[in-house]
Amino acid sequence: MNADEFSDASGDDRLDASAKRLLDAWRTPTRWRYWSAVNNSEVGLWYVVASFTFFLFGGILALLMRIQLAIPDNDFLTADQYNQIFTMHGSVMMFLFAVPILEAISILLLPEMLGARDLPFPRLSAYGFWCFVIGGVFVCGSIFFGVAPEGGWFMYPPMTTEYQTGVGVDIWLLGLSFIEVASIAAAVELIVGVLKCRPPGMQLNLIPLYAWYILVVAVMILFAFPPLIAGDLLMELQRSLDWPFFDASRGGDPMLWQHLFWIFGHPEVYIVFLPSIALIAMIVPTFARTPMVGYGWIVLAAVGTGFLSFGLWVHHMFTTGLPAISIGIFSAASQAVAIPTGIQLFCFIATLLIGRVTKSVCLLFTLGGLATFIIGGLTGVMVAVAPFDYQAHDTYFIVGHLHYVLIGGTIFPIVAGVYYYYPAVTGKQLSERLGRYAFWSMLIGFNVSFFPMHLSGLLGMPRRVYTYPAELEVMTLNLISTVGAFVLAIGFVIFLFDVLRSKKNQPLAPRNVWNAGTLEWLAEVPDKPWGVRSIPIVTSRYPLWDQEGFVEDVDAGHFYLPDAEEGLRETLVTSVVDAEPIQCLRVPGPTFLTHFAAIFTGGVFILSTYHWYSAAAISGLFAFITILTWLWTGTAWIPEKQDKDVGRGVTLPIYVSGSKAVGWWAMFITMLGDMTAFISLVFGYFFYWTTHDDFPPDGSTGPGWIWPAVALLMIAIGYVATLAARKWNRQNHAAGFYAAIVCGVVCSLGGAAAVLYGPFTHHMDPTAHVYPAIVWVLTGWTALHVVLGVVMHVYCAARRAAGRMTARCDADIVNVTLYWHFLLLTTAITCLVIAGFPMVAR
Amino acid sequence: MTETSERSGVYSGVNGNDHGSAIWWIVAAPSVWAAHFLASYLTAAIFCAKFADSDRSAGEVQMAVMAYTVLAMVILAGVGWVGYRRHQSGHDGGPHDGDTRADQRRLVGLSTFLLSCLSAVATVFTALVLYFVGTCH
Ligand code: HEM
Ligand SMILES: [Cu+2]
Numbered sequence: 001m002n003a004d005e006f007s008d009a010s011g012d013d014r015l016d017a018s019a020k021r022l023l024d025a026w027r028t029p030t031r032w033r034y035w036s037a038v039n040n041s042e043v044g045l046w047y048v049v050a051s052f053t054f055f056l057f058g059g060i061l062a063l064l065m066r067i068q069l070a071i072p073d074n075d076f077l078t079a080d081q082y083n084q085i086f087t088m089h090g091s092v093m094m095f096l097f098a099v100p101i102l103e104a105i106s107i108l109l110l111p112e113m114l115g116a117r118d119l120p121f122p123r124l125s126a127y128g129f130w131c132f133v134i135g136g137v138f139v140c141g142s143i144f145f146g147v148a149p150e151g152g153w154f155m156y157p158p159m160t161t162e163y164q165t166g167v168g169v170d171i172w173l174l175g176l177s178f179i180e181v182a183s184i185a186a187a188v189e190l191i192v193g194v195l196k197c198r199p200p201g202m203q204l205n206l207i208p209l210y211a212w213y214i215l216v217v218a219v220m221i222l223f224a225f226p227p228l229i230a231g232d233l234l235m236e237l238q239r240s241l242d243w244p245f246f247d248a249s250r251g252g253d254p255m256l257w258q259h260l261f262w263i264f265g266h267p268e269v270y271i272v273f274l275p276s277i278a279l280i281a282m283i284v285p286t287f288a289r290t291p292m293v294g295y296g297w298i299v300l301a302a303v304g305t306g307f308l309s310f311g312l313w314v315h316h317m318f319t320t321g322l323p324a325i326s327i328g329i330f331s332a333a334s335q336a337v338a339i340p341t342g343i344q345l346f347c348f349i350a351t352l353l354i355g356r357v358t359k360s361v362c363l364l365f366t367l368g369g370l371a372t373f374i375i376g377g378l379t380g381v382m383v384a385v386a387p388f389d390y391q392a393h394d395t396y397f398i399v400g401h402l403h404y405v406l407i408g409g410t411i412f413p414i415v416a417g418v419y420y421y422y423p424a425v426t427g428k429q430l431s432e433r434l435g436r437y438a439f440w441s442m443l444i445g446f447n448v449s450f451f452p453m454h455l456s457g458l459l460g461m462p463r464r465v466y467t468y469p470a471e472l473e474v475m476t477l478n479l480i481s482t483v484g485a486f487v488l489a490i491g492f493v494i495f496l497f498d499v500l501r502s503k504k505n506q507p508l509a510p511r512n513v514w515n516a517g518t519l520e521w522l523a524e525v526p527d528k529p530w531g532v533r534s535i536p537i538v539t540s541r542y543p544l545w546d547q548e549g550f551v552e553d554v555d556a557g558h559f560y561l562p563d564a565e566e567g568l569r570e571t572l573v574t575s576v577v578d579a580e581p582i583q584c585l586r587v588p589g590p591t592f593l594t595h596f597a598a599i600f601t602g603g604v605f606i607l608s609t610y611h612w613y614s615a616a617a618i619s620g621l622f623a624f625i626t627i628l629t630w631l632w633t634g635t636a637w638i639p640e641k642q643d644k645d646v647g648r649g650v651t652l653p654i655y656v657s658g659s660k661a662v663g664w665w666a667m668f669i670t671m672l673g674d675m676t677a678f679i680s681l682v683f684g685y686f687f688y689w690t691t692h693d694d695f696p697p698d699g700s701t702g703p704g705w706i707w708p709a710v711a712l713l714m715i716a717i718g719y720v721a722t723l724a725a726r727k728w729n730r731q732n733h734a735a736g737f738y739a740a741i742v743c744g745v746v747c748s749l750g751g752a753a754a755v756l757y758g759p760f761t762h763h764m765d766p767t768a769h770v771y772p773a774i775v776w777v778l779t780g781w782t783a784l785h786v787v788l789g790v791v792m793h794v795y796c797a798a799r800r801a802a803g804r805m806t807a808r809c810d811a812d813i814v815n816v817t818l819y820w821h822f823l824l825l826t827t828a829i830t831c832l833v834i835a836g837f838p839m840v841a842r
Numbered sequence: 843m844t845e846t847s848e849r850s851g852v853y854s855g856v857n858g859n860d861h862g863s864a865i866w867w868i869v870a871a872p873s874v875w876a877a878h879f880l881a882s883y884l885t886a887a888i889f890c891a892k893f894a895d896s897d898r899s900a901g902e903v904q905m906a907v908m909a910y911t912v913l914a915m916v917i918l919a920g921v922g923w924v925g926y927r928r929h930q931s932g933h934d935g936g937p938h939d940g941d942t943r944a945d946q947r948r949l950v951g952l953s954t955f956l957l958s959c960l961s962a963v964a965t966v967f968t969a970l971v972l973y974f975v976g977t978c979h
Binding site: 204205297328329335 | 868872875876882883890891892941950952960961964968971974977978
């Protein structure tokens with residue numbers, strides 16, 4: 001889809017005045033300015049294309065591996081190259097394809113499914129997207145210079161701390177951390193989107209299943225990625241500053257990495273799998289021509305899987321000599337998670353059985369995916385049984401199992417989703433005939449490729465080795481696998497050809513081609529950039545099926561916000577549970593600020609990889625300034641009037657603050673993720689205590705209790721000052737407000753200094769032992785957050801001085817106060833742990 | 843304020859009384875499982891690392907986990923009961939896909955109830971492991 005398709009005025013003259021104003025407000029920029037778009041339909045589309053590009057890259061790496069493994073003692077690749085390639089294959093597939101594609105599809109489609117004009121923070125999505133592109137290109141690029149990481153996608157130390165001195169591991173750690181931050185940004189966006197941007201009337205029992213799944217998945221991202229980021233931070237500190245977190249000779253422990261990695265890593269499997277299931281949950285009712293059976297059960301399955309999947313991390317560590325009890329506990333959770341997974345599969349099958357199924361390629365891919373996934377699930381239950389895992393661990397059996405789950409559970413449903421949603425996005429249909437060829441080629445190729453891997457694994461072929469001797473007798477199996485991989489690849493080529501081929505001469509697809517029941521099918525053909533003509537009232541799960549005259553009413557502008565009198569982009573915000581309209585939210589339009597912010601943020605990570613720290617710091621400064629500019633100019637605008645008539649006699653406020661506002665939710669959710677990272681670091685502290693007989697070690701001079709106590713006191717004063725500032729601002733007591741801010745700034749900075757002064761004055765040397773190192777990490781983390789809190793103080797003062805924050809329009813200080821609640825908690829935990837624990841442990 | 847009963851679609855515009863607690867009921871039961879799980883794991887890990895005797899038996903852990911389990915099951919039963927009651931309230935047997943508040947309440951009740959069953963099963967799984975595996979080896 002290109003820019004002109006939107007801007008071309010075909011049919012514009014038939015529109016009435018209000019529709020024209022609406023169209024103007026939402027018009028996509030043209031020519032080179034096209035790239036400044038932030039609307040979900042553009043950013044979402046770019047995101048999808050970029051993720052698929054990375055998928056192709058990962059796929060090509062996979063083919064290279066298969067060529068190398070086709071015959072024994074092959075020398076197509078060297079050991080070194082092979083190591084880089086399988087590491088990159090795993091990392092690209094997991095971090096640059098599987099997670100981003102789900103966010104991409106959701107950014108593209110979620111607002112449409114909710115009948116919203118856009119997500120609440122379009123610029124945040126755009127920023128996340130550009131970060132993703134920059135980081136992804138950087139990480140992938142490393143392989144062309146032969147400096148890619150070699151540790152496997154889980155980067156176990158000490159392999160990655162001591163034996164790899166090149167920049168490869170740094171590229172992995174920093175490049176992927178950067179992308180993870182972008183993923184979290186998207187998660188925040190999606191959570192707030194589902195909770196606050198539903199159409200009026202869409203209460204909890206009417207939410208489309210896709211949105212339920214995405215809500216669960218986004219929350220999982222929020223709790224799963226931060227531990228990994230904490231781990232990345234520790235490993236990068238070890239690599240660049242020699243702080244011995246994973247170095248056993250100085251009290252560190254490589255096992256900590258494994259814990260942090262797998263607390264992320266297992267939920268990750270479900271993070272990539274559930275959104276694909278979510279697509280299936282949209283496709284199945286449409287082709288069965290009947291509502292989904294067991295809605296409540298599917299909600300149960302989504303929420304239940306989300307929780308249970310966090311109880312599985314240790315099953316990847318069965319062979320590391322943990323206590324039998326711990327292993328048992330995790331084995332149990334691994335079995336339990338099969339229950340909700342089974343339940344949702346039953347619901348899908350039941351729906352297909354009771355419905356009148358219409359055949360289509362889309363359904364073929366859905367069924368093929370489900371079947372493949374079930375086989376993978378069965379071998380998964382096998383490896384979750386600890387004794388079996390001792391046998392299969394690190395063999396090709398695992399590679400076989402994992403691809404059945406990942407390709408069956410994610411790739412096939414995503415391809416089904418592309419077939420399904422292609423007409424909604426582009427207005428043209430994909431070919432059913434080519435689709436069938438693609439499907440059979442993929443399904444057959446996939447099984448031919450991956451089924452033999454189970455056998456070669458059982459025959460003893462280890463994974464992650466670049467070749468194998470002819471005596472192992474797995475040559476035929478490997479040759480079959482390689483042939484299968486190419487058949488699979490041909491299937492993808494057919495699919496891609498169909499997606500990309502020019503469809504100029506093909507007629508437009510009819511509106512709602514599949515005769516589906518959910519809101520995203522309101523999209524006109526060709527689509528208009530406004531999302532929906534008017535934001536509907538929803539009284540059913542399948543409004544297009546059940547609500548009479550629905551499409552006509554929407555198109556005639558009979559519902560909410562059919563106009564843009566002020567020429568601004570607006571969408572409705574509703575309450576979390578009952579979805580009652582509470583705000584008319586103005587969302588920002590196109591900008592290049594997000595690009596600059598992404599480039600400078602990327603600079604921090606990329607330059608640090610090469611240890612160019614001063615350049616990185618400058619880049620960081622620019623990122624900081626850009627982001628402040630963005631916040632200053634683009635958020636919490638004071639509207640020209642308080643309320644606005646949104647249609648149907650409803651008048652809503654334009655500006656709200658506190659827990660009704662989307663910004664408040666974004667802050668709250670972000671801080672949950674931030675706390676999770678912090679708790680992971682605290683976990684590290686106690687982890688060292690459990691694995692060492694002497695922790696804190698004898699003779700270590702701790703940070704003492706005086707300075708931590710002083711720090712806690714001063715930061716608590718800073719907190720109280722923040723509360724006072726919020727209150728006095730609301731009472732329009734300017735002097736009090738500024739005084740409170742000054743007091744807050746001074747005391748907090750003092751507190752930050754005090755928390756660092758504790759370890760400093762006791763000469764704790766972070767390179768000597770892990771104990772001082774972890775204390776420094778906790779104090780440093782806290783101090784950094786305090787400084788950020790102070791920046792927020794200053795920002796609020798400046799906002800008020802500039803008249804951009806008033807007694808009534810006080811979202812800035814309200815959100816900053818929310819940040820400070822979390823900050824106080826962080827400080828209290830840090831001080832109690834570093835000062836209090838050494839006293840009880842002695 | 844806007845307790846729109848049957849057939850909604852009428853909004854006063856000024857409101858905000860949300861049935862805010864509804865969503866927390868859904869996550870209540872799995873949270874109990876999570877707490878039980880974490881407590882069991884941490885007790886076992888810390889005990890085995892710090893306090894196990896020479897024969898590495900973990901009798902104390904078994905006792906502790908038994909206690910956690912009883913507590914967790916009581917809470918889960920409570921949550922499940924609330925969910926069940928809500929699900930049944932004014933039950934008409936149909937799927938809860940209407941737009942009334944009562945439908946929403948029944949659906950949330952159903953999910954709460956089902957989730958407490960699932961959490962109970964998962965909790966029992968954890969407890970059984972402790973029952974059968976009594977050592978730190
Ligand atoms: C398109 C066809 C694919 C082929 C032919 C393929 C092939 C392979 C092979 C041969 C390995 C084993 C490397 C080794 O242990 O020596 C591997 C590992 C892996 N693959 Fe794939 N793969 C494909 C698609 C995918 C997809 C779609 C994903 C994820 C969404 C994925 C994720 C992984 C992961 C995580 C590993 C483990 C890497 C490691 O050991 O660090 N693969 N793949
Ligand atoms: Cu796992």
